[in-house]
Amino acid sequence: MDETDAHDYGLIWRESGATIWRAVYAYAGGRREVADDAVAEAFARAMSRGAEVRDPIPYLYRIAFRVASAELMQRRKEDADVPEIAVDPSSNGLPDLLRALTQLTPAQRAAVYLHYRLDLPVREVARMTGMSVASVKVHLMRGRRRLRELLGGEDEP
Numbered sequence: 001m002d003e004t005d006a007h008d009y010g011l012i013w014r015e016s017g018a019t020i021w022r023a024v025y026a027y028a029g030g031r032r033e034v035a036d037d038a039v040a041e042a043f044a045r046a047m048s049r050g051a052e053v054r055d056p057i058p059y060l061y062r063i064a065f066r067v068a069s070a071e072l073m074q075r076r077k078e079d080a081d082v083p084e085i086a087v088d089p090s091s092n093g094l095p096d097l098l099r100a101l102t103q104l105t106p107a108q109r110a111a112v113y114l115h116y117r118l119d120l121p122v123r124e125v126a127r128m129t130g131m132s133v134a135s136v137k138v139h140l141m142r143g144r145r146r147l148r149e150l151l152g153g154e155d156e157p
Contacts, residue, residue: 006051009043016057017043019118024064026113028072029102038068061128069106100150108143111136 021039028034042064046053053059101109107129114125115136122140126133 007046007053007056009047009056012056012060013043016060020057020060020064023061023110023113023118024068026101026117027065027106027110028068029106029109030098031072031075034068034071034075037071038064041067058127058130062130065106065110065129072106096151097147100147103150104143104146105139107131107135108139108146111139112143112147115140 017039020042021035024038025032025035028038039060042060045063046056046059101112104112110129111125111131114120114128115122120128122133122136125131126136129136131139
């Protein structure tokens, strides 16, 4: 592997591509095409930068989230409709959760998904998203509070 091929992106895609895609999908509120485009763009940018990318996984997350964010802002300007999320109706509360997640800000969705679904510690969520640890904690707290309101969960002590 020469300097321009500093990382094996084929291997990174096989090992982490689906996980990155699911995180961006959650961040984008269930918009499949946004997740597809953002992850593809992140990999393309990482591959074009070669050895400049020291730690590819966090770089891919950050770029994918940024691309998805820009796409969501553009779409918001064009159309304020929230898309329907296709889910299995027998999936025991999942449709309600997915609808509730669309009511969070993208940063809250990313923090909640990465922390609770991927079981990443707050520091790792911060590293993956490019946010500070304090920002991640705020997004988690606000995201949990909003989900509790939307889903009718119990108040924390």
